Amino acid sequence: MPYSEDLRLRVLEAIDGGMSKMSAHKTFRVSRSSIDDWFKLREQTGSVKAKTNYRRGKAPGIADLAAFEEFARRHSGCTLEQMSVAWATETGIQLTLMPFSIALRRIGVKGKGWTRKKRVGATASAAKKVGKPSS
Numbered sequence: 001m002p003y004s005e006d007l008r009l010r011v012l013e014a015i016d017g018g019m020s021k022m023s024a025h026k027t028f029r030v031s032r033s034s035i036d037d038w039f040k041l042r043e044q045t046g047s048v049k050a051k052t053n054y055r056r057g058k059a060p061g062i063a064d065l066a067a068f069e070e071f072a073r074r075h076s077g078c079t080l081e082q083m084s085v086a087w088a089t090e091t092g093i094q095l096t097l098m099p100f101s102i103a104l105r106r107i108g109v110k111g112k113g114w115t116r117k118k119r120v121g122a123t124a125s126a127a128k129k130v131g132k133p134s135s
Helices: 005-016 021-028 032-045 067-075 080-091 097-112 124-131
Strands: none
Touching: 005 021, 005 032, 021 032, 067 080, 067 097, 080 097
């Protein structure tokens, strides 16, 4: 989490008022490199406000959720592998299974009830339970 704008301003005002960067570093317990970055930021933008609304990590493989939701409706009975092949055919973009799993989870959060189907048929343990005669 970034330092508050108030602290940034107090540190820079103290230095502008005659305090050395090293004294400010020790007094305010802020790293020297941060102080240098704040001076550079103030020089470039005129402000020391922290950046907001930035994305951490890798961007999602499927960014347009509205288009993906329509695609998922058309391919609702498909496994993730089948969806991957269909997506590559329709869009020309080859993706692994994980982006489909993540995108289905993202559109499922909206209450639409999407699940991530990974197998064509039932699992072996489920098939045994179904095939068992009742006593």
